[in-house]
Amino acid sequence: MGMSEIELQNKKYVWHPFTQMKSWVSNEQTVIAEAKGNKIIDTEGKEYFDGVSSLWVNIHGHRKAEIDQAIIEQLGKVAHSTMIGLANIPATQLAEKLVEITPSGLNKVFYSDDGSTAVEVAIKIAFQYWQHCGLAKKSRFVSLNQAYHGDTIGTVSVGGIDLFHRVFKPLLFEPIQIPSPSCYHCTLSVGSDTCSMACVEALEKVLQENNEEIAAVILEPMVQATAGILVSPPGYLSKVRELTKKYNVLLIVDEVATGWGRTGKMFACEHENVNPDIMILSKGITGGYLALAVTLTTDEIYNQFLGDLHEKKTFYHGHSYTGNQLACAAALANLKIFRDENVIDGLATKVKAIEDKLLDIRQLRHVGDARQCGMIAGIELVKDKENKIPYPWEQTMGGAVCMKARQYGLFIRPVGDVVVFMPPLSSSIEDIVCMLEILKKSVEEVTSDDNVMSNISGAAYF
DSSP states (O other): OOOOOHHHHHHOOOTTTTTHHHHHHSSSSOOOOEEEEEEEETTTEEEEEEETHHHHHHSSSSHHHHHHHHHHHHHHOOSOOOSSOOHHHHHHHHHHHHHHHOOOTTEEEEEESSSHHHHHHHHHHHHHHHHHHHHHTTTEEEEEOOOOOOSHHHHTTOOOOOOHGGGGGGGOOOOOEEEEOOOOTTTTTTTTTSSSOHHHHHHHHHHHHHGEEEEEEEEOOOOOETOOEEETTHHHHHHHHHHHHHHHHHHEEEEETTTTTTSSSSSSGGTOOOOEEEEEEEEGGTSSSOOOOOEEEEHHHTTOOOOOGOOOOOOOOOTTTTTOHHHHHHOOOOOOOOHHHTTTTTHHHHHHHHHHHHHHTTTTTTTTEEEETEEEEEEEEEBBTTTTBBGGGOOOOHHHHHHHHHHEEEEEEEEEEEEEEEOOOTOOOHHHHHHHHEEEEEHHHHHHOOOOOOOOOOOOOO
């Protein structure tokens, strides 16, 4: 089949994210023309399950009537006006709703455009907060190994994924990194069958020794998504909150990927009743329609920025599309759907369906681990299961499995050799079972001894 005009045009002009463009341009690519419900549809009319929620943003399916209508109605009023010197209705109403549903104590909302910018806001607020408190030495940040918080310079600074971040090292400030709370990859409790929370001990040691210079600990609660769906052990998050309070350090939780029901509750912090000092939300906030992000803070933090103009305590930060009315209207409709359709209450049976299918997938010869937290799952492919030996990087086995699944009508993405499954919350149990059956079949075919690929044509996966 020859390339369509739109594919040729794409290859001529577009630079894709996280994509080796040499491979992209030299191979046939899928072009999406429309979508409906939990499926995306290409220019040839072929349908695919949206197994990663269009990169973890779609919540209620595509073309959700209530969100469509909310955006249309807002278009009849105003699409955008600046928030520098002006207020607007949807952003104000949304801020109130967000304060109502997020953990207690988060009472102020700062708008930005996406997860990266919202993390930048959090980093800058935390830094400036301690300046106003008269504790200027508290300027460093603690983050996790394998952390991913975005792609701007500040967010890359608190990141820990070498493949993505090493080239930019000369531009970055240096965080204090602590071990990721990943039991499958743990090197801290060798020889023990039970988790001793050595990762918590490592954090406490850092805080004991450096608390006078640490502004905040930043982490993704419950699941490090881009790190390969690394699921923390029960109790880890609450222990981190205890320690940050004990040593007078702020806790920043990045719920960009884990928020909006992905972990089975509206926000991952709810699993361990954690009230952070700063919370970051984006991705699913508009139901997967428009770019929007928020950074929520406590009154204590907000109040430190109050003063007379001559004191120069103002938070000098903003974006052209801060509090955009169309995005906020979509977000308000998204929240109404959560309420009207009791979305969170309906997740338990779907979570159980994923759990049941992962039991089968976990038994496959080349699946080292199949991790799950609510509606999020990661299937880690390994060459040697018993010894946890990975496939050579150049074999791109995760990409191979994803391309095989696409042939069977499922669009998913890997992170290295971890295949990520994060479907829209609106997926039915039947859809979930079908998607995971395709995934299992794809893993079996690609990793069979007779069919291991040395490379993956057209994947262009990282």
